[in-house]
Amino acid sequence: MAGNQEQVLVELSGDGSCLLWCEGLECSAQTDFRNRSQLEERKKMAVISPPPGYSVLNNVLDVVKPMDVFLLNLFKQDDSLGVFLKNLGGILKHILNSENHNINAEELAGRLGYQFETIISGLKWWQAKEEITLQERSGQFRITKGRKTPSNDLQAITNRLQTELRETAAFRSYYGRADPVSLLRL
Numbered sequence: 001m002a003g004n005q006e007q008v009l010v011e012l013s014g015d016g017s018c019l020l021w022c023e024g025l026e027c028s029a030q031t032d033f034r035n036r037s038q039l040e041e042r043k044k045m046a047v048i049s050p051p052p053g054y055s056v057l058n059n060v061l062d063v064v065k066p067m068d069v070f071l072l073n074l075f076k077q078d079d080s081l082g083v084f085l086k087n088l089g090g091i092l093k094h095i096l097n098s099e100n101h102n103i104n105a106e107e108l109a110g111r112l113g114y115q116f117e118t119i120i121s122g123l124k125w126w127q128a129k130e131e132i133t134l135q136e137r138s139g140q141f142r143i144t145k146g147r148k149t150p151s152n153d154l155q156a157i158t159n160r161l162q163t164e165l166r167e168t169a170a171f172r173s174y175y176g177r178a179d180p181v182s183l184l185r186l
């Protein structure tokens with residue numbers, strides 16, 4: 001398929017054999033797009049937004065098992081600490097205002113377009129800020145407002161989170177300029 005990325009996306013959107021994989025808040029508004037928790041096998045797959053890392057890309061490819069992969073570079077995210085925390089905080093606020101205070105961190109990672117570990121660090125950051133209390137149960141988290149005990153871990157968690165976000169930004173940058181063969185490790 002020749003043409004610019006938007007035109008390629010339009011053509012692939014009409015192909016029922018193609019799974020459109022896209023992650024991040026901008027992607028979640030598109031009904032045709034799937035994140036990592038909504039995958040199924042397909043003959044073709046379009047990677048629409050830059051993934052957060054090799055492990056996520058490889059896991060998605062393992063689940064979808066496409067014969068053809070189209071690498072697009074649309075819906076780029078701002079991986080800065082402030083934007084990440086604002087987006088995660090908005091989702092947490094929504095969850096706290098709902099009846100269900102349970103979080104599946106892997107689904108949240110797919111919705112926001114980050115590594116699972118980055119989401120965990122973000123949740124721990126909000127807990128260290130004494131905004132929420134986390135309770136983990138079998139890989140699921142339950143959140144409640146506030147924190148019962150003060151935390152001295154905020155700086156260490158912030159440093160770890162900044163490192164994880166820099167690694168994500170570096171991979172997304174690499175994805176945008178990499179040779180597809182080396183990116184897909186064919």
